[in-house]
Amino acid sequence: MRLVVTTEGPHLMLRRTHTCGELRESHVGQTVRLNGWVNAYRGHGTGLTFIDMRDRFGLTQVVFDGADLAKEIMEVADHLRSEDVIAVQGTVRIRVGGPNPKLDTGKIEIVVTKFELLNKTDPLPFIPDDTGTGGKLANEDIRGKYRYIDLRRPTMQKILGIRHKVYQSTRRYFDENGFLEIETPILYKSTPEGAREFLVPSRNVPGSWYALPQSPQLFKQILMVAGCDRYMQICRCFRDEDPRADRQAEFTQIDLEMAFVRREHVMDMMEGFVRRLWKDITGYDVPPIQKMPYREAMERFGIDRPDTRYGLEITDISEIAAKTDVAFFKDVLAKGQDRPKFNSGRGVVKAIRVPGGAEKLTRKLTDGYNEFVRGFGAGGCAVTKVNAAGAFETGIAKFLEPVKAELFAALGLQPGDTILFVSDLYPIATKSLGELRQKVARDIGIVPKPGSEGGPWNFLIVVDFPMFEKDKESGRWIAMHHPFTAPRDDQAKAFVDADVNDDVTIESIVSAGYDIVLNGQEIAGGSVRIHDRAVQSKVFQLLGLTPEQAKEKFSFLLEALSYGAPPHAGIAFGLDRLVMNFVGTSNIRDVIAFPKTQTGQDLMTSAPSKATEDQLKDVHVKSTFVPQN
């Protein structure tokens, strides 16, 4: 028996025969080799030392026994510390000291016969243990700087594995359905719509810039014109906007496009994908997904991605409110009553019934709701309770007495309920109550756990979005999805015929777009694209683009669409959010191997960083930035 400690000199590289997660009683008696990191050491001097060895597959206990091993080996073993990199050869046996039920490999141990210290670690900034120090992980800035250490944590390894499975499941599904995976450029043309873009200066074309793609939208449409029939790509997208807990400037989409389809075909395909993905990753069978028109979502839930796992639905009580003497109801209901229902210029009164709210909602909470809805532009939130005797109490109670029976019927009121009212123009009242509904649900604790924590997976497809909405700042029309989204088939004629100044009609035009919503979170969105030139011109006209401007910005697409473009439609899934759902985290940085901070910095590599004068000169750029101090 030869024992080797190669702290210096040539490595033997005792290459592994098994991973640290796979040895069981059935392996007893075999000679095996493991490679990995020291996860924990339990030394009893040079007589006996236990090492928990870790790789991404698990933990295995290895034993250094002074009765078998040379003293110099035992000396080294006694000084092994967390995260040293080692290789061992030894015999699998039933644990002499009894099993450890916490480990998958807890019934066996390896008695070391050969040992190699592959790399001694320097003292670590933190130990990559899911428990962390004092029950807490190190702060995010430390973990970000040493991301390669944090990624060794079992939880992070598991997440990387889930993400990998999502990639594989995705590619299998779309391959089986006849999709071609095609890469599109990262260095791309700047296009004006949507988010702020990252710019890359050109060296060969002085004064010109590439942009990084917000999405491969135009390329995938052109691939349809190019006869590719069905395209998919797992692609990186870039949007230079401030991040959030669930949003990074650099993120990943599952992007697809299909030719010769209507929206139903795409929705069927994406529903099939969702079903396959959930089956592959979680084993869950996704039931048929309900479709809900945008208008219904807004009416009932006040948001275009409703969380339908709980009630607290919104009710329009404008007609009843009109019969009361509440001044702020009357003021609002004087506005835009000649306009059609749902028009943004029409005043409405809406309410949420909170069952048992009289008890659950404190005065402090309801006072807060008043402030809360003001944040969305509403004047305030009126509150009334139904007392045990079934009478209105507090707030605007006395004004509601005359319509008591109607209100009870409309809202289904019961003793002990609280009613929250907002009166304002349609969009403001709707949004305020939509947001308030979610806040109340959190406050009274009725939001279920997500699917990854044993709660429901609640899918919904939202359809029939408006084509256009008014930009709050400029007052101009903007495309709700993007300017290549087609109107729904039955709306195309009305749209082309509409007067561009007829706001009421324009606002009523419905698109052939669709979103997939999971537990109140948008996980995918797409649309049928315009392949009719008259429709496309009309869109540009509405958006305030002259034919010349449209040509300058999108000539390549418009030309392509004029040379035999098939009807086509597509969708994109936010891959990071899918993975977040599967692993049960609300932090997008958890599911990205090398994420960025709130200021878009990579703490590990220190990107972004200064460029040299020569580099800037090469690309014809001069910085105007003046450092302070």
Add this chain to the structure above:
RNA sequence: GGGGCGGUAGCUCAAUUGGUUAGAGUACUGGACUGUCGAUCCAGUGGUUGCGGGUUCGAGUCCCGUCCGCCUCGCCA
């Protein structure tokens, strides 16, 4: 760009009203220890209190500025 929370030993945290030499656990180092499994026991090293300025006899603590991290509004499909 706005609002909020945070930054003290390698890590996680504490430090009374502004008052003695800034502490604890853990990690690390040394020692003891032949069946541990969050090993245990003994001893020790370890501090620009993010950075800069100010008030004060005296600042981790108060004030101003600034940097960084997180959450959030704006923004973003």
